Amino acid sequence: MKKFYLLKQLLVLACFALFSQLCVANDVTNDQRNEKISLAVQAAMEKLQVPGIAVAVVKDNQVVMAKGFGVTKYGSKQKVNADTLFGIASNTKAMTAAILAGLVDEGKLSWQTKIIDIIPEFQLYDAWVTREFTVLDLLSHNSGLGLGAGDLMIWPQTSLTTMDIIKRMKFLRPVSSFRSEFAYDNLMYIIAGQIIAKITDKPWQQVIQERIFTPLHMKNTRAKFSLIEKSNHNVARAHVPLDGKINVVGGNFLEKFSSAGAVASSVNDMSQWLKLQLNHGVISSQTRENNKKEIRLFSEQQSRKMWRPKTLLGVSKSATINDKTHFNAYGLGWFLSDFHGYKMAHHSGGILGMVSKVVLIPEENLGLVILTNQQSGYAFNALYREILMNYLDLPQRDWVSYYADLHSKRLTKEKTRLAKQQGSIAKNSTPSLALSAYAGTYKDAWYGNINITEKQGKLVMQFSNTKALVGELEHYQYNTFIVHWYDRTLEADAYVNFNLTVEGKIANATMNAVSNLTDFSFDFQDLLLKPVTDK
Numbered sequence: 001m002k003k004f005y006l007l008k009q010l011l012v013l014a015c016f017a018l019f020s021q022l023c024v025a026n027d028v029t030n031d032q033r034n035e036k037i038s039l040a041v042q043a044a045m046e047k048l049q050v051p052g053i054a055v056a057v058v059k060d061n062q063v064v065m066a067k068g069f070g071v072t073k074y075g076s077k078q079k080v081n082a083d084t085l086f087g088i089a090s091n092t093k094a095m096t097a098a099i100l101a102g103l104v105d106e107g108k109l110s111w112q113t114k115i116i117d118i119i120p121e122f123q124l125y126d127a128w129v130t131r132e133f134t135v136l137d138l139l140s141h142n143s144g145l146g147l148g149a150g151d152l153m154i155w156p157q158t159s160l161t162t163m164d165i166i167k168r169m170k171f172l173r174p175v176s177s178f179r180s181e182f183a184y185d186n187l188m189y190i191i192a193g194q195i196i197a198k199i200t201d202k203p204w205q206q207v208i209q210e211r212i213f214t215p216l217h218m219k220n221t222r223a224k225f226s227l228i229e230k231s232n233h234n235v236a237r238a239h240v241p242l243d244g245k246i247n248v249v250g251g252n253f254l255e256k257f258s259s260a261g262a263v264a265s266s267v268n269d270m271s272q273w274l275k276l277q278l279n280h281g282v283i284s285s286q287t288r289e290n291n292k293k294e295i296r297l298f299s300e301q302q303s304r305k306m307w308r309p310k311t312l313l314g315v316s317k318s319a320t321i322n323d324k325t326h327f328n329a330y331g332l333g334w335f336l337s338d339f340h341g342y343k344m345a346h347h348s349g350g351i352l353g354m355v356s357k358v359v360l361i362p363e364e365n366l367g368l369v370i371l372t373n374q375q376s377g378y379a380f381n382a383l384y385r386e387i388l389m390n391y392l393d394l395p396q397r398d399w400v401s402y403y404a405d406l407h408s409k410r411l412t413k414e415k416t417r418l419a420k421q422q423g424s425i426a427k428n429s430t431p432s433l434a435l436s437a438y439a440g441t442y443k444d445a446w447y448g449n450i451n452i453t454e455k456q457g458k459l460v461m462q463f464s465n466t467k468a469l470v471g472e473l474e475h476y477q478y479n480t481f482i483v484h485w486y487d488r489t490l491e492a493d494a495y496v497n498f499n500l501t502v503e504g505k506i507a508n509a510t511m512n513a514v515s516n517l518t519d520f521s522f523d524f525q526d527l528l529l530k531p532v533t534d535k
C-alpha cells in the first residue's frame with residue numbers, strides 16, 4: 001500500500017508539473033513572443049551578414065507582428081519597415097495558382113484543360129507529353145524536365161520574349177518520365193501566366209492586380225519591378241556577400257520570371273495574403289456604411305486542392321530530427337509537409353541577393369512571412385522555425401546559431417572539395433588547338449547563340465541573349481577551360497569542355513558549374529553548344 005501511495009503521489013506531482021508548464025506557456029503574451037523573435041532576427045542579421053529583414057506574423061486573423069529591421073541598402077541610413085518592398089520571387093507562384101483556382105471556380109477552364117487547347121504553340125520534347133499536358137501539370141513540378149531546366153532563357157535578365165521561350169521549350173530534353181519525379185521548374189509557371197492571359201484576354205500583370213492586389217488592399221505590391229513608382233524610395237536593394245564583403249547587386253526583382261516570380265511586396269501587404277490563405281479564399285472588408293463585407297477569391301474546395309499533395313518528395317534526415325517531418329510534397333504553388341505534428345504549407349523565393357519565406361499552419365490559423373535583402377536562406381530557415389517554436393509553444397532552441405554553423409560548414413566543405421579537385425588536375429597539359437580555333441559562334445538548340453572571341457591572346461565568352469553572362473576563359477586542363485564571369489557576384493563560374501572530332505576539329509562544347517553551391521537556375525549542364533558554320 002505504501003508503494004501504491006508513493007506512486008500515486010508521484011503521478012499527482014507529475015500532472016501538476018505538466019499543468020504548470022502548460023499554464024506558463026499559455027501565459028506567454030504575443031509581445032513576449034515577438035521580443036524573442038526580434039532578438040533572433042538581429043542575431044541572424046549579424047551572424048549571416050543580412051543588411052535588412054522584415055517579418056510579419058498573422059494569428060487568428062489578426063496581424064500580431066509586422067516589423068522591419070536593419071537598412072534597405074548596406075551603408076545607407078534608410079531603415080527597413082513593414083512597408084518596404086522586396087522581391088518575393090517564387091512566392092509569386094502561389095498567387096498564380098490562386099488566380100487559376102478562381103478561374104476554375106468560374107468554369108472558365110478546368111485543372112484538366114490541355115495546354116495545347118489554349119496555347120497551340122506549346123510543344124515539349126515528347127509529342128505524347130505535349131498532347132497530355134494539363135493546367136494541373138503546369139503547377140506540379142513533375143514535367144519530366146530537370147531542375148531549373150531552361151532557366152538561362154530568363155536568368156540573368158535576357159532579351160528573349162515569352163513567345164521565344166514557348167517556342168524553344170521543345171528542345172529541352174527530359175531527365176525522367178512525365179509525372180514520375182519532382183524537379184523544380186520555373187518555365188511552367190510562366191506558361192501558367194500565359195494561360196491566365198489567354199483565358200481573361202488581359203496580361204497576367206493586370207489580372208493579378210485586379211484579382212489579388214486590389215481586393216486584398218495590397219496597395220504597395222506590384223506585379224513587376226518596373227511598375228514601382230520612381231518616387232517610392234522604400235525599396236530594398238539586393239546584396240551578395242563575397243570575400244567577406246557585402247555587395248549591392250541586381251535591381252529588377254526577376255522581371256522576366258513574370259508569373260513564376262516577379263512580384264514585389266512588403267510584409268504589411270503580404271499579411272493580407274496570409275489572411276486570405278488561412279481563410280480558404282475569403283477576405284473581409286469594411287463598406288462605406290461600416291458593415292463587414294466578405295469577398296471570396298477562390299472556393300474552399302480549391303484552397304484544399306492547392307494544399308493537397310500532388311508530387312511527392314523525399315524527407316531528409318535533418319528534417320526528421322529537427323522538424324519531426326514525416327512527409328514532404330508539392331501541391332499547387334505550395335510545398336507541403338508536417339512540422340511537429342502540424343500540417344505546414346510553405347514556399348521560399350530567391351533571386352540574386354534577396355530571399356523570402358512564407359509559412360502557413362492552417363489548423364492553428366497561423367501564418368508568417370519573412371523578407372530579406374540578402375541571399376541567405378540560412379537566415380529565413382532559422383527565423384521561421386524561431387517564429388513557429390514561439391507561437392506553437394514548442395521547445396526553444398537557438399536556431400540562428402544552428403544555421404550559422406551549418407552555413408559555415410557547408411562553405412568549408414565546398415572549399416575543401418574544390419581545393420582537392422584543383423590538386424588532381426594535369427597542370428602541365430595544354431589545349432589541343434590554338435586559341436583562335438576555339439573562337440567562334442556556338443549555338444544551343446534551346447538557348448541560342450553563344451560567342452567566343454579571341455582578344456589579345458585571351459578567349460572571352462558572351463551569351464548573346466544575356467548581357468551579364470560575359471567572362472574570360474582560363475585554361476583548366478586538356479580541352480577544358482573555366483569561364484570566369486566579369487560580374488563576380490553571380491558566383492557561377494563554369495567549366496567549358498570542348499569535344500573534338502577524329503579530324504581534330506571542335507564537334508561541340510558542354511558546360512557545368514564549377515561550384516556545387518551555384519544557383520540551380522544557371523542550368524549550364526543542359527547546354528550542348530555546336531559550332532555555327534557559314535554553310
